[in-house]
Amino acid sequence: MRQPEQSGPGWFAGPAAEALLAAETRAMERVLVGVPALPWLWVGGDGAEYPGSESRRGVHLARTRRGFGGDLHCVLPWPLVSETFGAVLLQHAFDGREDTGALLGECMRILAPGGVLWLAGLNPWSPYRARWWRAGLSAHGPGYWQSALARAGFPAGAVSLQWLGPRWRLDDDGAGIGAADRLRAGIALTVSKRVHAGIPPDPVRRLRLQTGLGSARTHAGALRQGPGPKP
Template structure:
């Protein structure tokens, strides 16, 4: 497994002039990120001692124990602990958990990103995705802002196409009505501000070895 650099307090500098405008930096966005924080930390720490990858908004500033990379979207790729573009500068099967938190990509770009996540995950590792819920009454808080909502189905198809096994049901996360953090998860999207979907990279099972039919001799006594 490739060695991962430790998470630094500052990472590499990011130019504000080249960063994408982020709704998550608003009061409502920060409340949502705070409500997701517990489940994000649980996902990154699910396999203690193993590296993780967290692609998140720049305003997600929580310290995470362990060894991993935290990256934010920029105009020309990713910035944060390292500056890079796809493909990610990580070896195959080198991280135990990947969290995509409000990564605003669509179409072929989103397909390529999920493929990369599947590539760097170890067998048994998990990809955890967070996105805004288009059915939530909270959507008026990001109306007109540089934020995108989406349903789980397109991402579930991307996960399957990348060889991952997504959970059959997504979970609602974040506030329902009030401007404030609301911890905990809900079965199904409901009216929570966002949703979370997990997918696992299954280990490829070994092909069972067919037992040879033993040769019978004479009156039906099997040969050794």
């Protein structure tokens, strides 16, 4: 029986993960280009490296056994202000862990309206799974993540999907959305936090219209009645 190349979540620090992480880094950098003014948050699993952006607006959190380390040492809920971040990048932040709903809920809370969530995970349908099988990691298909995002409040119909990394060769760090790309090692989902429009003042306008109509009817009735019986 084939043994895993490296056990535990530390698999991402090994050579088999290099091409996948390189493709993910380029994808994250493209996301950050779209949020030039707001701060952003990166959350990664063991061995993942946050994007080498020159911006100092990034907050970096690494998963630990007891919570999160990096720029902050904390647990959920995060000590971060609501609706502040332009992007949240989750790079294998769930692999081998069961706090999907709580973590996505925090992402929804801290994202500014129109902010972008980018989520990367392993592709369970890729031949590359033989390289991380029995390494203490977990993988889910796009349908699982789309349902999880919808439960957290993200718009289910606005999720874009991309496949990243190698199909089998260690030096293949490509990406794409075609049929052949569905065999790549990783998947990445991107979704924006929906902007809720204000409630239009329709009820007020309707009430004013009804009031005016009622007054007009009363006035018309008074005119029909005339000045009263002649003497």
